[in-house]
Amino acid sequence: MTVKEFCRFYRISPSVYYRLRAEHRGPLETRVRFGIRILHGARMAWEAGLLSAAGESGSPAPTPETDCGDACRPTTERAP
Numbered sequence: 001m002t003v004k005e006f007c008r009f010y011r012i013s014p015s016v017y018y019r020l021r022a023e024h025r026g027p028l029e030t031r032v033r034f035g036i037r038i039l040h041g042a043r044m045a046w047e048a049g050l051l052s053a054a055g056e057s058g059s060p061a062p063t064p065e066t067d068c069g070d071a072c073r074p075t076t077e078r079a080p
Contacts, residue, residue: 001038003029 001009006027007017020026027046029036 001040001043003036003038006038006043 003014003017007014017026021029027038028042030039030042031037
């Protein structure tokens with residue numbers, strides 16, 4: 001998955017993604033010949049880290065959704 005696809009999937013802006021990366025809170029990236037890819041396992045590990053951080057602190061973990069409310073939450077619905 002490209003960074004653009006990742007942002008679209010999680011409904012975050014590229015600037016939020018790059019801010020998370022700068023804060024070392026983003027998913028692991030794999031550099032390939034023509035760009036950056038986020039592998040499925042890296043995405044799942046990133047999500048698991050967010051969930052475990054929420055469980056440890058007793059409060060919701062800081063996530064991209066906190067930047068733009070419910071409009072940024074990923075959905076499981078498929079486009080027609």
